[in-house]
Amino acid sequence: MKKLGSMSFGKKIEYIFDYYKFHIIGVVVALVLIFSVVGTLLNNKPLGFYAMLLNAQGSGFSTEEKVLEARFADMAGIDGSEKVVIDTTATYNPNVNSQFNMAENAKITALFASHDLDALVIDPGVFTYYALNGAFTDLREVLSEDEFGKYESENRIYYIDGAIREKMKSLDAADIDATSLSAEESGIQEKTVSGQADNASKEAEVNQDSDNISGGNSVNENTESKNSKNSDDESTTDVESLNQNAAETLDEMEQFAADLMGTPDVVAREDFMLPDPEKMEKPIPVGIIVTDVKLLSENGYFERTVPVFGVPVVSDRKELAVKFLQFLEEC
Structure with a gap:
């Protein structure tokens, strides 16, 4: 101690490190391990809520995701034992064929499949793309009568036509049936050809000395072959006609949906028109326009x-999705 007392500060540090460097290194390594384990445990918390703002790009964002997540967790009463995720960077356009776009679609599909996605805010074109595939909940099932009436009076409810969705599903089923029918017809044709070959082989073994009988058999074989060919041609024509009609009808439905509710692309604000439920056969309220809500603007x-805004039909936390809507409007 006397020796340390007579040393300068720099010499004291050097002396201590020389004699206690292994202890110091051990303490540092232990602290790093502790922080690493704690960080891993925190990041592996069970998911308490997941919201995605899809195609939300703007000129610049002023609030970080972590800040939004903490604020919503506090507002919704989600304690620190569960993780809150608000993804504001995801992008997806069904019309773009790129590796990045496919990766984003795979990510969104996985979230739907795992029931982890609780709230979505999307541009109207891509929203309709998902809605026509049955992705969103009927808002009358998650909002109170007063809440729904409020948004309806403000003309902010986004409808899709359930009739279109049902017809598109039936057309998808028709495509599958047509494909199955085509495969079945191919099998029938193969069996017919095989049967004809067997018959020809058997007939070759029959008495070949009688020219009249052979000639008669030849005529019969030609007649049967023509009849079989005509039957096969008619079956093939029926299958092709069914496939063509299904494809044409599907194209018409997709075009009708596009004309009514926008193409599956990012719709510019100045080009947007709110779908009119009066023009729909089965209007279903699946979204809420949130253009002027405080947090987004x-x-x-x-x-x-x-x-x-929409609530995914697969969400197991729909009550939190409604709270997220309130969070968007009030914060």
């Missing part, structure tokens, strides 16, 4: 398009 989200 103040942070520059969806500057170039119209954001639509």
Whole structure:
């Protein structure tokens, strides 16, 4: 101690490190391991809520995701034992064929499949793309009568036509049936050809000395072959006609849906028109327009398009999705 007392500060540090460097290194390594384990445990918390703002790009974002997540967790009463995720960077356009776009679609599909996605805010074109595939809940099932009436009076409810969705499902089923029928017809044709070959082989073994009988058999074989060919041609024509009609009808339905509710692309704000439920056979309210809500407008989200809020039908936390809607409007 006397020796340390007579040393300068720099010499003291050097002396201590020389004699205790292994102890110091051990303490540092232990602290790193502790922080690493704690960080891993925190990041592996069970998911308490997942929201996605899809295609939300703007000129600049002022609030970080972590801040939004903490604020919503506090507002919704989600304690620290569960993880809250608000993804504001995801993008997807069904019309773009790229590796990045396919990866984003795979990510969204996985979230739907695992029932982890609780709330979606999307531009109207891509929203309709998902809605026509049955992705969103009827809002009358998750909102109270007063809440639904409020949004309806403000003309903010986004409808899709359930009749279109049902017809598109039936057309998909028709495509599958047509494919199965085509395969079945191919099998029948193969059996017919095989049967004809067997018959020809057997007839070759029959008495070949009688020219009249052989000639008669030849005529009969030609007649049967023509009849079989005509039958096969008619079956093939029927299958092709069914496939063509199904494809044409599907194209017409997709075009009708596009004309009514927008193409599956990012719709510019100035080009947006709210779908009119009066023109629909079975109007279903699946979305809420959230263009002017405070959180989105103040942070520059969806500057170039119209954001639509929806609750995924697979969500197991729909009550939290409704709270997230309130969070968007109030915070």
